Amino acid sequence: MxxxxxxxxxxxxxxxxxxxxxxxxxxxxxxxxxxxxxxxxxxxxxxxxxxxxxxxxxxxxxxxxxxxxxxxxxxxxxxxxxxxxxxxxxxxxxxxxxxxxxxxxxxxxxxxxxxxxxxxxxxxxxxxxxxxxxxxxxxxxxxxxxxxxxxxxxxxxxxxxxxGLDWSEPSDDSSGDDGPPRAALDRAFQALDCVARGDYRGGVELLRELRYSVPQDFTVQFLAGVCHESLHQFQQAEACFSACLSLRPDSARALYERGLCRFALRQFPEARRDFEEVLSLEPENRSALVSRALTLAAVGNHTDAVTDLTKAIDRGFPETRVYFLRAGLLRKLGNDSGAERDRHEGLTRTPADPRSWVSRGIANLPLNPHQALADFREAVRLNPREYEAHRNIAHVLAERLNQPAEALGVLDHLLEMTADDPLAWAGRGVLLARQGQVDGARRDAERALAVRRDAVVLYQAACIHALCGDWGELSSTDERLRLVLPLLSEALQIDPALADVALTDSDLKSVQSARPFQQVVAAAQLLRLARDPGEIPSIGSGREGAAE
Structure with missing residues (x-):
């Protein structure tokens, strides 16, 4: 027992x-x-x-x-x-x-x-x-x-x-029949494929319904943010990345992407906070250091911006454009010798990424537009959706090489890729206005302003209206000023440095002698003396740092 x-x-x-x-x-x-x-x-x-x-x-x-x-x-x-x-x-x-x-x-x-x-x-x-x-x-x-x-x-x-192999495989009888998407998972994979191919509009369409049917899916929200960001739809992208952070507050990647969107929306304090949170999660993140530097530069804090850029360089930041960024800030601080050393260093090194090719092209542009054009085209070769490179190619062709028709073709192609680039709309509007295509130029100005009213877009819209007046629609200077001055005034309030450009810009020639125009420019010059906002570079997508 x-x-x-x-x-x-x-x-x-x-x-x-x-x-x-x-x-x-x-x-x-x-x-x-x-x-x-x-x-x-x-x-x-x-x-x-x-x-x-x-x-x-x-x-x-x-x-x-x-x-x-x-x-x-x-x-x-x-x-x-x-x-x-x-x-x-x-x-x-x-x-x-x-x-x-x-x-x-x-x-x-x-x-x-x-x-x-x-x-x-x-x-x-x-x-x-x-x-x-x-x-x-x-x-x-x-x-x-x-x-x-x-x-x-x-x-x-x-x-x-x-x-070069046979498509058909005995083990996959249904591989030739795609049919309609069968489930949310299938649509998510199709959206992945769209993003992989650079079809961001297609991705947005596929993800629109998914975002609301599976709102707790981090991947779906993030993919939607990437698509909107790539199409320059920064408000929608910012909302998507904020949704990601509500699901995963410790996501450094979502914080970084939201910071880029907020910078593009000129929400500089908010963007800086996002980059600082990234650095608190990943102290060695060089991308966040460079991007935080640009938020500091955007509000005139050039000294701290240089400190961040120097840290990034010392930690081996691989993108050569960082030297051009620091050179510009050192020049603003009166350190011309340091600025020239950085500029020389940036020109000496061979870029390995699209945005550094863009930066080198900008540095080459004043003295060597043909080399600048080659640099911009190399950026496009590495990334066909490098929007800033396309805009700069159009600028060189139109303004430096007297090839406006080729420049229009470049901007047409850019606007086929994204309808949400205000600088492309405004740039094309200027070229159309110079050619007397008044209706098309004004439509482009309206499209640009509907996307964003920043200083450059407002300034170019003013140029478009001044140029359109040269083609007989607005016979008097007063009529032209009625359209030009409100846009120009708003632009100069945001960035008074544009006043010097306005004084000699041939696109504004028809209104430059008018007393109201001169008064607006003079007021902007006084405002510039009162505050130095600095030049606000475009942050772009900024992986391994923000753009030029």
Whole structure:
């Protein structure tokens, strides 16, 4: 009897031990999954951000690989046999399957772009095709056969087509039938594909409904923000990144992107706070240092801005444009020798990113417009959606090389990419007004002002109306002044430095002799003496730092 009781007690003890082991395994599995899910939220979109440097792209790709390695999904088709996966409940397994499929899709995207130097070195030439096809098969296996997202099927067909292989595969009978999107997941993958191809308008359309059907999805909100930001729809983008931060207040990436949007909206104190929060989360973030420097420069705090730029340089900030940024600020502080040293350093180094090519082009423009044009075109070669480069190409063609027709073509192409670039609308309006296309010029001025009323846009709108008057519609100077002066006054109140430009600008020639015009300019010059707001550069998207 005692032996029976003892054996029973041992069996109960062993059973309790097994229950305890299973509970501990489940707890550990949930903990690992929580870490994975936290990292995957940003990793699922970071690789698709426009204007990432090659170093940043490598960094993000390594993060994707580390996340996949947590479950062995990066190098094994049998990754779901692991204990960490099997210890999860069915709901978490399903979520993990979707996230792994998502990350594998992005890994393939990076391989196809060939911009991640570590990956390119490891999988160079023909090796990338079988690697990408294997990853695509593994990604498709993450979903039930009838729920494989169309984007993954399309990605596979493109890989096969580019490799000159047969598209059809016996194991994938439905690969040729895309059909309509079947679910929110499918639309999310289609939106990812749009962003990967630079089709931001298509991405906005796909994500519009998703943002409200799954408002708690960080990835959907972030992707929508990227699309709006890339289209220069900064208010909408700022709202999307704010939604991201309501879901994940510690997201340094969402804070940084919101800071860029707020800078573009001239909300300088708010932008600075966002960049400072990034630095509190990531003290070594050089991008945030440079971007904070630009917010400081925008309000005239040139000394602290130089300090931030110097820290970024000392920490190895890779974009050569930082030297031109610091040169401009040093010149404002009266340090001409230091400014010239930085300018020379910037011109000596070969840029590796689009925005640094733009900065070098601007530095070359006064003395060598042909070299400047080549620099801007190199920026576009690296990133066809580098809007600032397109605008500068148009400027060189129109203002320095007397090729207005070619400049109009450049701006037409830019406005096909984004209808929300006020500088492109205003610039094209000026060119049209010079050619006597009055109706088109005024429409462009209205479109520009509807997007944003900053100093440059207002000034160019004033030029458009002054030029239109030269073509007989406004016979008297008073009529021209009625349209020109309100716009010019508003522009000069924002940036009094434009007063010096207005005095000699041939686009304003028809009104420059009028006394009201001279009074407005004189008032702006006095205002400039009273306060020095500094030149406010365009921050752009600023990964690894803000733009020129």
């Amino acid at each position: 005692m032996l029976t009781l003892a054996l029973g007690a041992l069996a109960i003890g062993a059973g309790l031990w097994r229950v305890r082991e299973r509970r501990l395994a489940a707890f550990e599995a949930r903990s690992v999954f929580a870490d994975f899910k936290h990292g995957a939220a940003e990793a699922k979109v970071a690789l698709l951000l426009p204007d990432l440097t090659s170093d940043e792209r490598d960094h993000e790709l390594q993060r994707v690989r580390r996340l996949l390695a947590m479950y062995g999904a990066g190098d094994s088709d049998d990754w779901r046999r692991g204990t960490q996966y099997r210890a999860l409940d069915m709901a978490n397994r399903s979520q993990l399957d979707r996230d792994v499929g998502h990350l594998l899709y992005l890994w393939i995207h990076a391989l196809r772009r060939g911009e991640a130097s570590a990956e390119t070195a490891e999988n160079s030439g023909d090796r990338r095709v079988p690697v990408a096809l294997a990853l695509n098969s593994r990604a498709q296996a993450c979903f039930p056969k009838d729920e494989v997202p169309q984007a993954l099927r399309i990605q596979r067909r493109e890989l096969l087509h580019n490799a």
